[in-house]
Amino acid sequence: MGGSKRLRLRFHVSITSAILAVIVVVTLAAIGNVYYSSTKAAQQSAATLFSEISSRVLDQVDRQMGDTLTLAALGGRLPAGVEPVVGDGLAHPVVPFLIDTLAQDQSLYSLYFGYETGDFLQVIAARQDARVLAAHKAPENTGMIVRAISGQGEDRTQYWTFLDPSGAVLGTQTDAKPGYDPRARGWYKPAQDSVDKPVLSAPYLFNSLQQPGITASRRLPGQVGVFGVDITLADLNGFVGGQRVSANGGIVLLDDKARVLAAGRSLLGEATAPLAPLAEIDAPLARVLIGMLGAGRRDEATFVEGEGGTMMVRLSDWHVDNSLPITIAVLAPFNDFTSHIRNMQGQMVVLAGLVMLIILPAALMFSGRLSATVRTLAAEAERVRHFDFSGQAPGDSVIQEFDSLAQAFGSMKESLAQKAKALEIAQVKLERLVGLGIAMSSERDSNKLMEMILMGAKDLTNADGGTLYMRTEEDTLRFQILRNDTLGVAVGGASGELPNIPAVAMKDAEGKPNHRNVVSHCVNSEVTVNIVDAYDASQFDFSGTKIFDERNGYRSQSFLTVPLKPRGGDVIGALQLINARVPGTNDIIPFDPGIQSFVEALSAQAATALYNRQLLDAQEELMDSMIKIIAGAIDAKSPYTGGHCERVPELALMLAEEAGKVDNGPLADFAFTTEEEWREFKIGAWLHDCGKVVTPEYVVDKATKLETIYNRIHEVRMRFEVLLRDAVIEYMQGVVSGDHDEAELRQRMESRRTQLLDDFAFVAECNVGGEFMAPDKVERLKQIAQHTWVRTFNDRLGLSHEELKRFPAEEPQLPTLEKLLDDKSWHIIPRPGGKERYAGFGFNVNIPDNLYNFGEVYNLSVSRGTLSEEERFKINEHIMQTIAMLEGLPFPKHMKRVPEYAGTHHETMIGTGYPRKIGADGLSVPSRIMAIADIFEALTASDRPYKKAKTLSESIKILSFFKKDKHIDPDLFDLFLSSGVYKTYAERFLLPEQIDEVPVEQYLTKAAE
Known part of the structure; x- marks a missing residue:
């Protein structure tokens, strides 16, 4: 019970603390937000104001300086400006223009022309200014002063003419030998050096006015002189002073040397002299500006801590072309913009405190009620978390939101109960769906x-x-x-x-x-x-x-x-x-x-599974058809192997099926249990001779020793014909000459005929290869080969490029003697790529050095059959090619043994087979089955033109010799006979006359023992 109270007390205090914390945090956040937002707003407002004022001042400077430069450019292009100055200059054609221009623009102080001759013509706008009148000793009411310097050497004179506002002459003054030379003034040379552009001088102090001013000048056509415009900065000073920044802020214009050109509202002190250097002014704002100029920041409002607090400063630069810049500084104490905000912020703090005094007690009062409702909801939520939908929802609450929450919680619990039940049903269906998907995929x-x-x-x-x-x-x-x-x-x-x-x-x-x-x-x-x-x-x-x-x-x-x-x-x-x-x-x-x-x-x-199954079935059917096409093509390639690739798989499958039924002995553990295993074996059987696709037909079909594409015995016979013809010719020539006895000549001719006919018959007999070639026969063959005949025609004519490569480089002189039978160099066909072609396959066979040897004596001397060593290897090579072809194919996992089943049917149980000489330990049951099927089909085949079809009993007898010599598996041989597979196969594929009785019992292992 105590534990329950502690839990309730801790929970109650937690909610109360949370409510109080929320109130305090929200209040402080509101105050902080107002403080931050108002301060930020003041900063943004001040920054905007500074930007606008800077833009206005910049526009004013640009306008005034631009107008001055424009006027200088215009005056420099006046055609009359190049006219020489004569006397007092009043008669000069540009004087009226100068007077009118000065009268229209109050910012202009004077306009003038300086010449390369040293002459000078100037009009000064006195405008009855006492400072100008005193500086030039002009009469009162003087509006314009015309100054002219002309003459040469000792006759050089300066003329002063004083005009009233109406243009009437009030008085004149003359100075002999004036010391003023325009060519030595600072505005002259820069203008002369500038190409067709006016030049603006640095600000300087006008002597007559003691006010800062600037000169704009441009050279005259033909570089005869320079036109100049003097303006004061009084208008800029007035404009700057009229700009309202803040109560204690203003604007300062500075030149490139940090000298004050204009300053508003006595920012830098009342006694600031014109063009006074900023560094020499003892004022807080001057020090702030010096620091900002060093920082190099432009065109943005910056807050700087000064002696009087935080200052807002914005610097902007004006310049045009190659003129010196003018810096515009707008500055004011930041407090000028935030004093009213500070008052508002203080009022907000007081108001927030009063609100918290009222809200906090009310929050404490309601927290108890909230805690009770929340505890009830928590207990209900805990039951729902454990999928327990019993219990009652909280009762009515005086707080509308909690009452709505309680009602919603009750509805939610009921809905969750229904959804949970539906979810259980859906889960069962989903599990069933997933299970079906897994089952369908397999x-x-x-x-x-x-x-x-x-x-x-x-x-x-x-x-x-x-x-x-x-x-x-x-x-x-x-x-x-x-x-x-x-x-x-x-x-x-x-x-x-x-x-x-x-x-x-x-x-x-x-x-x-x-x-x-x-x-x-x-x-x-x-x-x-x-x-x-x-x-x-x-x-x-x-x-x-x-x-x-x-x-x-x-x-x-x-x-x-x-x-x-x-x-x-x-x-x-x-x-x-x-x-x-x-x-x-x-x-x-x-x-x-x-x-x-x-x-x-x-x-x-299901659609995907069915589609995939149909696709796989179609692919398997296509693959099977392609394999059968290949096997059929191999069988069709030679009449001596017809039907072999089709019948061997049938026999192998029959024997494999019977072997799978054996439940004792060495074959007890063998059986194909899946469709994939049967298919793998069947494909291996169909492809067991696929390497024959590269075996030349003339080798497979070779019926005589001299046969290649054709039987070359015809060439040999023709040579015998030539020798016989030579003997007849020799006889006839002897008779015609009368030097020899005709009977003796005839006897010699007939003797030669008899010998040639007998020798050719012997050679032809050797070519057939029906009997074993004894050494004495080989010796006689070599003796016959030594006979010669005369070749008159070039034997290199009509040959292909590849054939000619095998002939010696040096040709014999015709006519030439040749042997009747010969092994020539061009009879040798080199093996392409040497013996390394099958490296890496593990073959254990002797590979002949040459691909073929067509030598006549070499082939006729073959001891047994018709095939030379090279041709016999080419025949046997088909199994090596089969393995190389199949092992190079990317068979899927369930067909990885296809190369094994197809490539081991020429191996023996004692390791004397080829191409790898694998013994019984390395031969699987399917491989042993393939060996028996391949041999038995070859023995019983009736479609071989080169041999008579053997009877069933003869074939079984020969196959038993393979068993006796341990070339084939004895257990499979016994099963082959005892199961009746041999008979079933014979009834399907052998001719009726081949089928006879087979004494099975005498060949079985037990009977033999």
Whole structure:
């Protein structure tokens, strides 16, 4: 009980503290926000004001300086300006222009022309200013002063003419030998050096006015002189002084040397002299400006801590072309902008304190009530967290929000209870959906897969019946599976029996998409169709359904039809479910739209699985067809191997099937248990001789020793013909000459004929290769080869480029003697790439140095058969090529042993076979089966032109010798006989005359022992 109170007390204090903390934090945040926002607003307002004032002053400076430069540019282009100055200059054509210009612009002090001759013409705007009059000793009421310097050397004179405002002459003054030379003035040379542009001088103090001013000058055409304009900065000073910044702020203009050009509102002290250097002014603002000038910051408002507090300063620069800049400084104490805000901020603090004194007690009073409600809600939430939806929601609360929260919590708990129950149901369906997806992905049988899809959909929806349609190549929808629990109908699926129901047409009689049938509409439109009651649906034709119902006493009511569409592919069929039922009853209800998404998900998975299965089946069928094409092409390549590649797999599969049935002895552990294993073995059997595709036909078909593409015995016979012809010619020449006895000549000719005929018959017999070539025969062959004949024609004519490469570089002189039979250098065909072609494959065979040797004596001396060593290797090489070809293919994991099954049928149990000399330990049962199948097919084949077909008993007898010599597996040989595989194969592939009785018992191992 105590623990409960401590928990309640801690929770109560926590809420109260939170409420108080929120109030305090919100109040302080509000005050802080107001303080920050108001200060920020003051800064932004001041910055905006400073920017506007800087822009105005900058515009004023730019306008005044720009007008001055424009006037200097205009005066410098006056044609009359180049006229020489004569006397007092009043007659000079530009004087009226100068007077009018000065009268119109009050900022101008004087206009003048200085010449390369030293002459000078100036008009000064006196404007009755006492300072100007005193400086030039001018009469009162003087408006303009015309000053002229002309003459040369000793005659050089300065003239002063004083005019009243109306232009009348008030008086004159003359100075002899004036010391003023315009060419020595600071404004003259820069203007002369500038190309067609006016030049602005640095600010300086006008002697007559003791005011700062600036001169703008431009050279005259032909560089005869310079036109100048003097302006005072009085107008700028007045403009700057008239700008309102703040109570204690203002504007200061500085030149490039930090001298004061103008300052407003006595910012730098009342006694500031014109063009006084800023560094010499003892004022706080002067020191602030000096620091800002050193910082180099421009065109932004900056806060600087000064002697009187925080100052706001903004610096901007004006300059044009190559003129010196003028710095515009706007500055004011920041306090001028925030004093009223500080008062407002103080009032806010006081007001916030009063508010907190009122709110805090009220918050403490209500916190207790809040705690009670929150504790109740917490207890309810804890029960909900453990999916316990019992208990009562909190009672009514005086606080409207908490009362609404309590009511909402109660509604939420009830809703969660319903959702939890629905979630449990959905979870079961989802688990079923996932399980179906996993099962479908691993199922290889299309019929079982389709049955799995339909039954899974029925379970998900608790449907009474369902149908699965598959799209055909004729663009119809064929009934694939039909199920109905009430009627006890189960057709199609794993049984393989298709429903005997007409297919649904995808198009109508006019060739347009069929939308009258719900299934064809679903497929054509690729949409799910959910029908509550087929008897009330007018969009689709259910006449066939109604006839079915009437015949079977059934009522098809609710329908859910979903297209089967794999991702990224075309619709391959449709799934239709009929009559959804209330779980546990037979009451028919519409299909729940909520469960529809599950069925669509299942349909998508099913479509993908079916599509993938169809694709895999098609790929396997294509691969099998390609393999059979290759095997058939090899068989068709030579009449001596016809049908071999087709019959060996049949025999191998028969024997493998029988071996898998053996449950004792060495073969007890062997059996192909999956379709993949059977397919792997079958492909290996079909491809066991695929390497023969590169074996030349003339080697495989070689029936005589001299045969290549053709039988070269004809060439040899022709040489004998030539020798016989030579003997006849010799006889005839002897008779004609009369030097020899005709009878003796004839006897010699006939003797030669007899010898040649006998020798050729011997050579022809050797060529056939029917008997073993004894050493004495080889010796006789070599003796015959030594006979010579005369070749008159060039044997290199008509040959290909490759043939000529094998001939010696030096040609014999014709006619030439040649041997009757010879092994020539061009009979040798080198092996391309040497013996390294099969490196890395583990072959253990002797590879001949040459690819072929067509030497006549060499081939006729072959001891057995017709093949030379090179040709026999070429025949045997087919198995090496088979292995190289197959091991280079990227077989999938379940077909990795194809190269093994195809490449080991020439190995023996004792390791004397080829190409790897693998013994019994390295030969699997399928490899041993392949060896027996290959040998037996070769023995019994009746389509070999070079040998007579052997009988069944003869073939078994020869095969038993292979067993005795330990070339083949004895257990498989016994099984081959005892199981009757040999007889089954003979009945299918042997000629009737080949089949005879086989004494099986005498060949079995036990009988032999």
